[in-house]
Amino acid sequence: MDLAELIGKYETYENMILEDCKNWVLRTLSAKDEVRGSRIWIDGLEFDCSVFRGIRELFIVILPVKGAETNLPREWFESRYGKKKGNRRYEALQLTPIPKVELNEFGFVRRVNAGLPQSLLSKYENLPHHIAGIYKRAYRALQNAFIAACKRDKEVLSEGIDTLLLGVLQNAGDVSISEKHAYFSVSHANDSQFQYKFIGTQIDNIVKEFIAAPHLEHSPFELASALVCQEAVDSLWKHRAELEVRRGKTISVAFADLDNVETLHWGAESALIGDANLVAIELCECGGLVLWLNCRREFARVIAAAVNEDLDSFLLQFSKNVSRLSRMKRAAEAAFKRARTPLVVGVLLDLAKKIVLDPIATIIKHKLHFP
Helix, strand or coil, X not given: CCHHHHHHCHHHHHHHHXXXXXXXXXXXXXXXXXXXXXXXXXXXXXXXXXXXXXXXXXXXXXXXXXXXXXXXXXXXXXXXXXXXXXXXXXXXXXXXXXXXXXXXXXCCCXXXXXXXXXXXXXHHCCHHHHHHHHHHHHHHHHHHHHHHHHHHCCCHHHCCHHHHHHHHHHHCCCCCCCHXXXXXXXXECCCCEEXXXXXXXXXXXXXXXXXXXXCCCCCHHHHHHHHHHCCEECHHHHXXXXXXXXXXXXXXXXXXXXXCCCHHHHHHHHHHHCCCEEEEXXXXXXXXXXXXXXXCHHHHHHHHHHHCCCHHHHHHHHHHHHHHHHHHHHHHHHXXXXXXXXXHHHHHHHHHHHHCCHHHHHHHHHHHCCC
């Protein structure tokens, strides 16, 4: 499965895991007691089983079905069943929370909570742990598929610059700085859009970073996908002109001062950089594209000094990449002019997405007025 398809099916995947968990819980209950739909009867009492998602949480709740007895005070049970038996019956209907199980994985659910009546604790107190196991296996598979798809879809503009970055960081003389502290991005001068270009093991590092420092609303998958795939408004472009930034120089802007039209993207970027400020070093410009190196402020001085020692190499490699991309675009446009049927165009569009680049796929859409 390619990256675009994986991201497109993410919500469906989360819903499938949820359904698997619901089915597992009901199968577990039905192995011991009578179950009809989400209802279960235990010792003559009727309960309802619910499995649902909250904000980054999953809840398993087994509640007594609302009826006369569930809303009555303890004294009523004692008067009807005697003090000892009445107390047991009353307590059996009270919801008791089970300690939550934490999940630090790649998907949406961060923790599993459960609440059961006291009378069911001995039978089902391990429900959250079993459900957490289902989610862990599913999220590990999602994580592996995401990393594999990112590495397969390496873009033309990133070719060769990964080797240059490793050389620069080695020459920086600070062993605490590695490729997980500096990230490339490319800006489009004509429309002020930019996108990150991750290299080497950076995808693995990004996944680990987002899992270790989870976001309040979005899953690590959503944050990583936003940075890897989305183009965002390049607020730095405006500051670049104002500050007269030149090649090899740094620009530092607080994330709070950026245009917050891409909330998810900026949130993901801020979490990745791990700083309140974004520092970018302009490496070179070619063919209307600008190559930047982004890092935390504490590393900016050392990285900028090392980068300036080899700026010409970045320009040479990036120029080759831009030239290759231009040739691909021209070849793609020529192919579309020869296309005679929607079927052929569709095949070419899929081919451009999988083999070449998203920009080429965008050209196809615009040329042929596809949605």
